[in-house]
Amino acid sequence: MAVARVNPTRMELTRLKGRLKTATRGHKLLKDKSDEMIRQFMLLIKRNVALRTEAEQALKSVLSDFMLARAVSTDAEIEEAVAVPGKSVKVTSGSKNVMSVEVPSFMVEATEKGETYPYSFATVTGELDNCIGVMGELLPLLIELAEVEKTCNMLADEIEKNRRRVNALEYVMIPEFKETIKYITMKLDEAERANTIRLMKVKSMIAGRN
Amino acid sequence: MSERSSIAALGDQDTVFAFKAVGVDAYAVANEAEGREKLRLLARNYDIIFITEQLAEALPDLLARYKTRAFPAVIPVPSSKGSTGYGKRSIKADVEKAIGTDILQIEENGND
Numbered sequence: 043m044a045v046a047r048v049n050p051t052r053m054e055l056t057r058l059k060g061r062l063k064t065a066t067r068g069h070k071l072l073k074d075k076s077d078e079m080i081r082q083f084m085l086l087i088k089r090n091v092a093l094r095t096e097a098e099q100a101l102k103s104v105l106s107d108f109m110l111a112r113a114v115s116t117d118a119e120i121e122e123a124v125a126v127p128g129k130s131v132k133v134t135s136g137s138k139n140v141m142s143v144e145v146p147s148f149m150v151e152a153t154e155k156g157e158t159y160p161y162s163f164a165t166v167t168g169e170l171d172n173c174i175g176v177m178g179e180l181l182p183l184l185i186e187l188a189e190v191e192k193t194c195n196m197l198a199d200e201i202e203k204n205r206r207r208v209n210a211l212e213y214v215m216i217p218e219f220k221e222t223i224k225y226i227t228m229k230l231d232e233a234e235r236a237n238t239i240r241l242m243k244v245k246s247m248i249a250g251r252n
Numbered sequence: 253m254s255e256r257s258s259i260a261a262l263g264d265q266d267t268v269f270a271f272k273a274v275g276v277d278a279y280a281v282a283n284e285a286e287g288r289e290k291l292r293l294l295a296r297n298y299d300i301i302f303i304t305e306q307l308a309e310a311l312p313d314l315l316a317r318y319k320t321r322a323f324p325a326v327i328p329v330p331s332s333k334g335s336t337g338y339g340k341r342s343i344k345a346d347v348e349k350a351i352g353t354d355i356l357q358i359e360e361n362g363n364d
Binding site for chain 2: 133
């Protein structure tokens, strides 16, 4: 490890010792943060997997039902039926704080006006009614999935960043400080010894002259 | 941030149709280039964007950009043609990014 170019002085030594202390404490704190973030991430990712599996399966079956429903009626009829949706989905989005990561949170607002089936039952087949009903029930699930998945994305990113910081402290900063402190200590000791020797030498010279 | 709270769906005609029926703002696009333009536009105005896996796979750079931001949440969903497994893979990528190795392997295989 390369020793940073410093003046081997007592003042520098004190300064470095202070920095080493801060770095060590910071390292410990970041490591704890990392542990907790991973714990939370594990909980969330499990939920994410479960939600996604459920949502994907449900959506797949709904979509194929939709295809069937479209096949029964003419395109024009279907387009007309869904052109003006009876419900409008509103979500309120806020933000949550998970381990000092700002993540979004979505709340489904109750749909206030309108009916689920905003069309005349005469023109549209029962298949479509069914599909729209199922799809409406599926939507809150999808919104929850969106929230959980986004949180996981952001948490994963933050964990990676945090790990870089921990590693930088552990493998670069802290060893460098230690090395430099050792270097300065040795230099100072060396100067001390040189001084002692010089004094002894002077003393013997004076003694020899008399 | 909370003023612009709405949901959009982006993808092929058949898929977005289903979303449209329940009151989600649906945008049908025919090809990648169109999808890219539309997604950029939608990202400014919507909080949640459901995008078909087929389209998501074609626009990895754009999705990566939105991934680390709080808004919008771009969520891949299977299209009417079926799932390509893209959504599962992105979860896997997240786990690998955070933990360093894919520890959910068994569950993933079991579900696919």
